[in-house]
Amino acid sequence: MEDKKKEKIDRLDESIKKLKKKDFKIYFFIIDTKGAPNGSTQYIYTMAKTLHDLGYNVELLHQDEDFIGVGDWMGEEYASLPHSFIKAENIKVNVRDFFFIPEIFANVMSQTKILPCKRIAISQNLNFISEFIGFGDDWGTYGINKAITTTNEQAKDIKELFPFTEVDVLNPSIPDYFRKTEKPKKLEVVVLTKDQSLFAKIIKQFYWKYPLLKWVVFPDVRGLPKESVAEVLRETEITVWVDDDTYFGYNPIEAIKSGSILIGKVPNVIPEWMYDESGENLNSRGIWFTDLRDVQKIIAQAIFWVMEDRVPEKLTEEMEEMKNLYTHEEYKQNLEKLMGKYIDERINELEDIKDKIK
Amino acid sequence: MDITVIIPIHEYNDTVKQYLTLAIESVKTQQVEPKVISIVSNKEINDQIKKDFSENIKFFNNTGSLKYQDQINFAVSQCKTKYFSILGFDDTYTEIWFKNVEKYITHYPEISVYLPITRIIDINGEDIQMVNELALSYFVEERGIIDRESLEKYQDFSVNGGVFRVDDFLDVGGLKNSIELSFWYEFLLRAVSKSLSIMVIPRIGYKHLFGREGSMAVKYNETMDLEEKLYWIKIATKEAQYTKQRNKGYKYIPKEKK
Numbered sequence: 001m002e003d004k005k006k007e008k009i010d011r012l013d014e015s016i017k018k019l020k021k022k023d024f025k026i027y028f029f030i031i032d033t034k035g036a037p038n039g040s041t042q043y044i045y046t047m048a049k050t051l052h053d054l055g056y057n058v059e060l061l062h063q064d065e066d067f068i069g070v071g072d073w074m075g076e077e078y079a080s081l082p083h084s085f086i087k088a089e090n091i092k093v094n095v096r097d098f099f100f101i102p103e104i105f106a107n108v109m110s111q112t113k114i115l116p117c118k119r120i121a122i123s124q125n126l127n128f129i130s131e132f133i134g135f136g137d138d139w140g141t142y143g144i145n146k147a148i149t150t151t152n153e154q155a156k157d158i159k160e161l162f163p164f165t166e167v168d169v170l171n172p173s174i175p176d177y178f179r180k181t182e183k184p185k186k187l188e189v190v191v192l193t194k195d196q197s198l199f200a201k202i203i204k205q206f207y208w209k210y211p212l213l214k215w216v217v218f219p220d221v222r223g224l225p226k227e228s229v230a231e232v233l234r235e236t237e238i239t240v241w242v243d244d245d246t247y248f249g250y251n252p253i254e255a256i257k258s259g260s261i262l263i264g265k266v267p268n269v270i271p272e273w274m275y276d277e278s279g280e281n282l283n284s285r286g287i288w289f290t291d292l293r294d295v296q297k298i299i300a301q302a303i304f305w306v307m308e309d310r311v312p313e314k315l316t317e318e319m320e321e322m323k324n325l326y327t328h329e330e331y332k333q334n335l336e337k338l339m340g341k342y343i344d345e346r347i348n349e350l351e352d353i354k355d356k357i358k
Numbered sequence: 359m360d361i362t363v364i365i366p367i368h369e370y371n372d373t374v375k376q377y378l379t380l381a382i383e384s385v386k387t388q389q390v391e392p393k394v395i396s397i398v399s400n401k402e403i404n405d406q407i408k409k410d411f412s413e414n415i416k417f418f419n420n421t422g423s424l425k426y427q428d429q430i431n432f433a434v435s436q437c438k439t440k441y442f443s444i445l446g447f448d449d450t451y452t453e454i455w456f457k458n459v460e461k462y463i464t465h466y467p468e469i470s471v472y473l474p475i476t477r478i479i480d481i482n483g484e485d486i487q488m489v490n491e492l493a494l495s496y497f498v499e500e501r502g503i504i505d506r507e508s509l510e511k512y513q514d515f516s517v518n519g520g521v522f523r524v525d526d527f528l529d530v531g532g533l534k535n536s537i538e539l540s541f542w543y544e545f546l547l548r549a550v551s552k553s554l555s556i557m558v559i560p561r562i563g564y565k566h567l568f569g570r571e572g573s574m575a576v577k578y579n580e581t582m583d584l585e586e587k588l589y590w591i592k593i594a595t596k597e598a599q600y601t602k603q604r605n606k607g608y609k610y611i612p613k614e615k616k
Contacts, residue, residue, distance in 0.1 A: 187560035215495035
């Protein structure tokens, strides 16, 4: 009996030692978007890559035999991170490992309940939590008591649903290649929306309503790799963005950081960065609208602003503020701190287990 | 900015004076001012103009023909600046024009001609149309650049208010006075065939008055039918192969007279 106790304590000591030396694995469960750019996937890959760059051993797990990955739209440096095809019930982990599970994988949360590693949920869209979880279940049922989310607003919402869950906020980072250039931009308009029919509707109706502006070009960035999108945004004067369901809004931030005037529909849940200092009113980082019928008029107005060199100063000044928000440098520091906290907490948990064994 | 604004005048009276006041004002209120504002005409007319406008204006005394093409060729040959721009006495620049040209020269110094988007207005100041915006669309291969192919498809790009590199204008051979109506079109064709680059800046830089009694445009509209206009375009296309004027003495003869 004593030998068994000693063996357990020695193993725990070994794990604690390895935790302190970063000698453990960090797993991320991911879905294959089949080459389609996706903000949620981008968030997870950014986290994995940054941890990898910080010296951690990361591995991305998926359940897709025909896995395509993110090479085409995020680039080779992300696609070349270690990946494994594995069924959730076959995952082999250690007590010192960490396993990050997106909120849509309630089934994986359930199947991995008995794993000895530390499991942490990643939640980026509240809608996905309730969509895939079984009736009568909650995260507690699956032993999930820690989560990471992207905004303070979402953290509040998660705490309301699962009060027992400790939620950390890790704001996403926007890649550095979304940046302005001093070179003059083309007077063109990019439309960013997931809804394909809306994309066509916005443009066609613009040409019908404003035949005088039928020369205006709307470059199509759908399906392009992120760096190519960044290049187009850098060259383009105006970007239109419509996404009612987003919680964070990667696209509009990317456009603003690229110096493109943003015309954005206010989403159902308003991202934090869209508010001014009071936290109650929308700021002037973009031209915001709520009724889709207004968008063509606003596009035309923005075009004439540019042609006549009278883009409001308030707009350009507030756009400039975005330069220093959601930078990768800040993100890296925050993630390093967060991971450090998780490691310390895990060490404490293992110490507690050791004490209980003694 | 190292540019000469050239205002060609072939007659002077109260009406011209009225419009000229606004034209010169539009130069003086530029956010980036040109180095030289000049008026080109014969000495007699220049002397009359000097009585009303003398402050900071250079006068080019043209001893030759007052035909528009000859006026321009003469004035450009007198320019000491790197660039020039032609301002119709009854037109105006918008105040942002030279500021934007300067910005584009910084980033695209290889361009020989920078054209604005022009608002064409009537005598009441009401908008008729915009011109040159076509060069910003899918109409051209490289958006913003007017090339030979787009000139062959479309003959009405406007050079009003455009900023030209003096050396390139002279190297191309200037304007030809044997061509009526389409002499600027012919120049542009000749320029692109010599690999000069022509860029349209997406800024409204110029307001062109259309419909003033006695203007060249009104004269052409009133006296030329479609057949004659097509004739001059054909001549322009033919002559654009030659740098020097061939003094062919082109003249349109209506079909029934042939």
